[in-house]
Amino acid sequence: MDAIIQEFWKGRERKKPDGQCIATTLSTTVDPERLRRFVNSANAQSIKPQIQDRIRYDLSGRRCNCSKDEADGWGNIYEAFWKAASEIVVIQDGRGKSSWSTVYEAWKDVVLNVSRGFTNYNFERWALPVLEATARDLRILALKADDERNNTNTEDTPSFGDDFDLEGEKHQKLEDCARQLNRLFTLCLNDRAELERSRKWSIYYIINLLFKTYFRLNKASLSRNLIKALLAYRGDMPELTQFKVSEVVTFQYFQGVLEFLEENYVKAEDHLTEAFFMCHRDCIGNKERILTYLIPCHLLTSHSLPSDKLLAPFPKLQSLFGPLSTAIKHGNLKAFDEALQECEDEFVQRRIYLTLERGRDIALRNLLRRVFLAGGLEEGKNGGEPIRRTRVPVSEFQAAVSLVSGEAVDADEVECLLANMIYKNLMKGYIAHDRGIVVLSKAGAFPGTKV
Amino acid sequence: MMPSWPTAQAPPPPPPGTQAYSYNMVPAYTAVTNVRHSFGTSYQTHDSSAHYSQPYHSQTQTVTHQATPPPQPPPATAEPPKVEWPDSVRRYVQRSFLPSNMDPAVDRKEMEDKLKEIISSAKDDNTMMSIDWDEMPLPQTIIRTERGNNLMSNGFSQAVATQVHHIPRPSVPLYSPAKASFDVTLSNRHHNSKKRKSSDIADDARSSNTPPWRSNNHNHNQGSLKERTSFSPDKRRYDDAKASKSQTKLEKRQRRFDGGYQSAYRSPSPEPSAGPVIGTCMELEKRYLRLTAAPKPSAVRPESVLQQTLELLKKKWKREGNYAYICDQFKSLRQDLTVQRIKNDFTVTVYEIHARIALEKGDLGEYNQCQTQLRALYKLGLKGNPTEFKAYRILYFIHTANRTALNDAIADLTSVEKDEHAIRHALNVRSSLALGNYHKFFQLYLETPNMGAYLMDMFVGRERLAALCNICKAYKPDVKLRFITEELGFESDAEACQFIVDYSGQDLLQQKDDYIIFQTGKAGLLFESARSEAFRKVDIKGQI
Structure with a gap:
């Protein structure tokens, strides 16, 4: 106990209290031995008075720096922490009956007491790291508890719904965790204290935790509500730039992915680009995550492909996007389909499959453009500059498409593909069905490609 | 119909000892209720023999409980009591026998026995006057509830449940005088336990889903377990405040004993109230009703x-x-x-x-x-x-x-x-x-x-519009209607024609010698708004 309380005293010094320091004392993972000693130094009856006493007076009998209220708040937190810790120690020792679910419930109490510290016991801004750290651990413990329960096949809980809720049962604790985090979110959002002492400074930390939780629960759309709530309070909120860069990057990333999932590729591109450039240069993993969505965005918004230089530091992305890019560049439909198929599982899992699939249009455009270029030049009228042949038989396109896709494609289907190109403004011109030719625009048949 | 229960047959308050064996045969339900009551305040009044016989007692009861479902107590043969029944009780008896209240699933004999049991227990506990007989559930209702609960807790099949009272009763040796002392304590306990019984039944009927003895046992078990293992200071304070120290200790010890044995001798089935419901309804058809509480x-x-x-x-x-x-x-x-x-x-x-x-x-x-x-x-x-x-x-x-x-x-x-x-x-x-x-x-x-076509039919219309938009923009100056029919999967030219007309494209159709042409070049953005309308209007939930 002494080790932990001493740390607490160190953190709670008068002039410059250090929440980070206190947060480390409330960690479930740092040092198993210290946790055990802490648990063994008290029992269920003695912990409350012991803790209260030790928080108010240090070993030499010196009074604590904080007010009585605040000391009570900390006392409650450490008491709850002791209970959670003793459950963890039981698990570590492999004796008795405890489970991560029990730990989770106990830890929920810790988080509850921390949030009470802010509402009832005058905790100030410096203590926010404690809130953040305990909230973070809550999510970790929820995941552990769900894992454990799903692996041990426990009895079903009775439900009175009309149908089973099998998904929900799988994520019981995590769903509960989402509710708890949501409460913390409101706790931070609604704080009316002036900015220097506001709980608002934890808002993005909590939001990011919630994003992660919602994505894990496959309920990403719920994140929308958070962003809406945040927007409503925009006026009272400190500028995004004043927050920790790490929090901002994560926030922008998730916002980008959300927009991406809703097919708002332009907005998604903005957020992701922001995140990409703010991301620490050594965070290869994070950059990779951002690019996973940013590259498909670019493909759709500006028809541009990632350069080799960009992909160089990310072998994973190289293998995912490399073959696809080459196929698009060459207009090789077959190679494109194969590349897409090759990594299908990976793409589907990252939810970019349906977006990348649309890259086939670009591949097709490039192919048709090649056919057009191969058509060569015709003599200009009245001996003028030679111009490109703009009347192209459908059969030429048909031959090209059949060739590169490796199967015979009939004329009607090719016309259909051409019609699509025209409709999407990837190609300018029209189809004269009866005569079986395509008439392309003399001024820029393939917009954006200098032809 | 007249109450068929002459006062002469009403069981008298059993003089301890003499009537003992009749209690040996109390239905399993009541027996379990006894056990449950034994946790309650009634303890202080018990002598120690009652206390120590308890484990054995509960064991036999559990066995009875599993092997022979509720035999009803035989009609008491003791001398007719001279009891004045209050009006409210008479009304209750009358109500029980009203034809409209008769339950086909509960036979008359069983119902009568139950009725006797209820009233005699009320009499024994002197709660005759305090019970609100008008609100008291009918014996047949109680029997049904108990059956359901019994089934639920033991997983008996419906068949067994309906045969319940045909099963032969335990034979003579059970009543042998050798067991006298045991029986005395038993009856004594039973007497006490009856104190809370009728009110319990009333409670049961009100919240009849979990069998009261079960849920209560369950709690008590937990309580006793907790008491043995946890050091919760709160609990202590509560106990201290409640009674003098010695009494608390006594109680605690007794509860510990009972609880411990109780859980050891109980049937090995999982936690009773936590398990899923096991239905007993035999009707084939049932109207749907959204549940707001645990189902019966x-x-x-x-x-x-x-x-x-x-x-x-x-x-x-x-x-x-x-x-x-x-x-x-x-x-x-x-x-x-x-x-x-x-x-x-x-x-x-x-x-x-x-x-x-x-x-x-x-x-x-x-x-x-x-x-x-x-x-x-x-x-x-x-x-x-x-x-x-x-x-x-x-x-x-x-x-x-x-x-x-x-x-x-x-x-x-x-x-x-x-x-x-x-x-x-x-x-x-x-x-x-x-x-x-x-x-x-x-x-x-x-x-x-x-049956995928049923689903595809739902969006084929909007896809046709989309395709039509495509065609109108890409094809100039016109295409044959037949082309549209074939490309957009219509059954006939007429159907294709109708589709175009439906979206006010009639002006674009033109009759030629032996075919119709569709003037795509003139369509402009005609179908665009219909298209975006069709794609916008997807009811995500799909409710109708």
Whole structure:
């Protein structure tokens, strides 16, 4: 106990209290031995008075720096922490009956007491790291508890719904965790204290935790509500730039992915680009995550492909996007389909499959453009500059498409593909069905490609 | 009808000892209730012999409980008591015998016995005047509740339950005088325990889902366990405040004893109140009602009945085709499966059939509920037609334009499944639409396997509009109507023509010598607004 309380005293010094320091004392993972000693130094009856006493007076009998209220708040937190810790120690020792679910419930109490510290016991801004750290651990413990329960096949809980809720049962604790985090979110959002002492400074930390939780629960759309709530309070909120860069990057990333999932590729591109450039240069993993969505965005918004230089530091992305890019560049439909198929599982899992699939249009455009270029030049009228042949038989396109896709494609289907190109403004011109030719625009048949 | 219970037969207050054996035969339910009461305040009055005999007592009771379901106490043969029954009790007795209150499932004999038991226990406890007899549930109701609870807790089959009272009673040796002292304590205990019984029954009837003795036992067990293991300071304070120290200690010790033995001798079934309901309802049909509380076993049909229900519903659907009725019945069927936690191949069959019927009727709300369940059930490895329904699922999400769910649906597929005909078809439909390949899409539309066409019909209209927009922009100056008919999968030129006219494109059609042309070049943005309207109006929930 002494080790932990001493740390607490160190953190709670008068002039410059250090929440980070206190947060480390409330960690479930740092040092198993210290946790055990802490648990063994008290029992269920003695912990409350012991803790209260030790928080108010240090070993030499010196009074604590904080007010009585605040000391009570900390006392409650450490008491709850002791209970959670003793459950963890039981698990570590492999004796008795405890489970991560029990730990989770106990830890929920810790988080509850921390949030009470802010509402009832005058905790100030410096203590926010404690809130953040305990909230973070809550999510970790929820995941552990769900894992454990799903692996041990426990009895079903009775439900009175009309149908089973099998998904929900799988994520019981995590769903509960989402509710708890949501409460913390409101706790931070609604704080009316002036900015220097506001709980608002934890808002993005909590939001990011919630994003992660919602994505894990496959309920990403719920994140929308958070962003809406945040927007409503925009006026009272400190500028995004004043927050920790790490929090901002994560926030922008998730916002980008959300927009991406809703097919708002332009907005998604903005957020992701922001995140990409703010991301620490050594965070290869994070950059990779951002690019996973940013590259498909670019493909759709500006028809541009990632350069080799960009992909160089990310072998994973190289293998995912490399073959696809080459196929698009060459207009090789077959190679494109194969590349897409090759990594299908990976793409589907990252939810970019349906977006990348649309890259086939670009591949097709490039192919048709090649056919057009191969058509060569015709003599200009009245001996003028030679111009490109703009009347192209459908059969030429048909031959090209059949060739590169490796199967015979009939004329009607090719016309259909051409019609699509025209409709999407990837190609300018029209189809004269009866005569079986395509008439392309003399001024820029393939917009954006200098032809 | 006159009360058939002459006062002469009413059991007298049993003089301890002499009447002992009749108590040996109290129905299992009452016996368990005894045990439960033994936790209560009645303890202080017990002598130690009562206390120590308890474990043995509860053991025999448990055995009786399992092996021989409730034999009723034989009519007491003691001398007629001279008791004046209060009016309220008389009214209660009368009420019990009203023909309208008779329960066909409870035979008269059993009901009468129960009635006697209730009244005599009230008399024994001197609660005759304090009980609100007008609010007291009827004996037949109580019997039913107890049966349900008994079934639920022991997993007895319905058959056993109905035969309950035919089972021969324990034979003579049980009553042998050798057991006298035991019996004395027993009767003594029984006497005390009756104190709370009638009111308990009243309580039971009000919140009759969990058998009171069970839930209470359960709590007590927990309590005693906790007391042994936990050091919670709160508990202590509570105890200290409650009574003098010595008494508290005594109580605690007694409770510990009882609790400990209790749990050891109880049937090995899992925690009673936590388990799923086991239904006892034998009706084949049942109206759907959304549950707001735990269901009563008497209102839930067991699986064997549900299987017959399904057969009945299948026949009725074929014969009558009344969707409102069928849907309602299927919903209650599903509900019964859910509350009993029945998750097996039969469950899958139920959901599959309901899904198909809903699909046929275009009830996408129900269909979606079914397919969501099916997805989870298939994941459990249950048998059914996963390929068929996974294909529907893909088509459904194409219709609702739910990209996230579509992505999940694809992620669910194994590579083997992707090669199954129906799923391959659905995937091709999806990719052809994603790439705007209407030519391929309408070819696929014409060869949809299973019932997928019901789903495709829902979005084929908007895809036709999209394709028409495409064609109008790309083809100049015109195409033959036949081309439209073929490309957009219409059955005939007339149908294609009608479609164009429906979206006010009649001016674009022009009769030539032997064919009609469709002047795409002049269409401009005619179909664009209809198209965006059609794509906007996807009801995500699909409710009708």
